[in-house]
Amino acid sequence: MNILLLGYGKMGKTIEKIAVERGHTIAGRIDVQNKSDMDGLQAGDVDVAIEFSSPEAAFGNISYCLKRGWPVVSGTTGWLEHRSEVEALCKEKGGAFFYASNYSIGVNIFFRLNRLLAKLMNGQHYQTSMTEVHHIHKLDAPSGTAITLAEGVIAEAGNLSGWKLEPDGQEGFLPIKALREGEVPGTHIVRYDSDVDTIEISHIAHNRTGFALGAVVSAEWLKGKSGVFGMDDLLKDLDQ
Numbered sequence: 001m002n003i004l005l006l007g008y009g010k011m012g013k014t015i016e017k018i019a020v021e022r023g024h025t026i027a028g029r030i031d032v033q034n035k036s037d038m039d040g041l042q043a044g045d046v047d048v049a050i051e052f053s054s055p056e057a058a059f060g061n062i063s064y065c066l067k068r069g070w071p072v073v074s075g076t077t078g079w080l081e082h083r084s085e086v087e088a089l090c091k092e093k094g095g096a097f098f099y100a101s102n103y104s105i106g107v108n109i110f111f112r113l114n115r116l117l118a119k120l121m122n123g124q125h126y127q128t129s130m131t132e133v134h135h136i137h138k139l140d141a142p143s144g145t146a147i148t149l150a151e152g153v154i155a156e157a158g159n160l161s162g163w164k165l166e167p168d169g170q171e172g173f174l175p176i177k178a179l180r181e182g183e184v185p186g187t188h189i190v191r192y193d194s195d196v197d198t199i200e201i202s203h204i205a206h207n208r209t210g211f212a213l214g215a216v217v218s219a220e221w222l223k224g225k226s227g228v229f230g231m232d233d234l235l236k237d238l239d240q
């Protein structure tokens, strides 16, 4: 496939390495400086765009791809207030859009474990809290992954009205602590505390390879499809 890399930072470069190893070619590497290069690409030059840019840029980038008729896989976090607009545009154009807050298979297993544990803990006397740790360059907080985990807990818990980023805690809301330390690729912890014990589950990424491989596999899977998709759609197919 010809893959357009929209965003050529830490993730764009890791995705390029894996895409080339899997036999794909790179149709373009776009960052802030050379955005206008996209206008010079013809429809047939791009089989799929993989978009890992910034919270401010994602909505414009994804919309541009859908208008050009390019299927797009996005992993950018911190822009989801525009998600319904993107999904509507995708449907209007008959295009293809794939989104995940986290493309690693390990994290997607962790999402399922998180929901299962939250279900078991429903009605038990524990205080639930979450912590995410990322590198100091990260622009958004809490992480997209932490928001997905929080949504999973809230859906199963029954007694939580939403989540709040610490220190703005509020009774009845799941507190999320976002720490920024060195070059940490991504750590997520969900914790249940009582007077007598603590139950904790965590996912610790050792590098960005899992995220990047998941994005490339998603791009391969998306080719030839139209609609709005996420990791559950991909994993359902892979499980069979």
Ligand SMILES: NC(=O)C1=CN([C@@H]2O[C@H](COP(=O)(O)OP(=O)(O)OC[C@H]3O[C@@H](n4cnc5c(N)ncnc54)[C@H](OP(=O)(O)O)[C@@H]3O)[C@@H](O)[C@H]2O)C=CC1
Pocket: 006, 007, 008, 009, 010, 011, 012, 030, 031, 032, 033, 035, 052, 053, 054, 055, 057, 061, 074, 075, 076, 077, 078, 100, 101, 102, 103, 104, 211
């Ligand atoms: N879903 C997932 O599995 C994962 C998601 N992410 C998310 O992906 C995003 C990118 O992460 P990361 O690669 O670490 O970030 P980086 O800051 O390393 O890279 C971002 C890249 O996007 C470019 N960019 C910024 N604005 C635009 C624009 N308007 N058009 C095109 N390119 C632009 C930057 O260009 P320049 O350098 O010129 O500023 C840079 O090359 C983040 O939102 C992060 O949270 C990260 C890992 C996994």
Ligand SMILES: O=C(O)C1=N[C@H](C(=O)O)C[C@H](O)C1
Pocket: 077, 101, 102, 134, 138, 142, 143, 144, 145, 146, 185, 186, 187
């Ligand atoms: O910015 C990052 O680095 C990461 N962002 C994603 C997120 O916000 O959840 C995924 C991963 O944790 C790395």
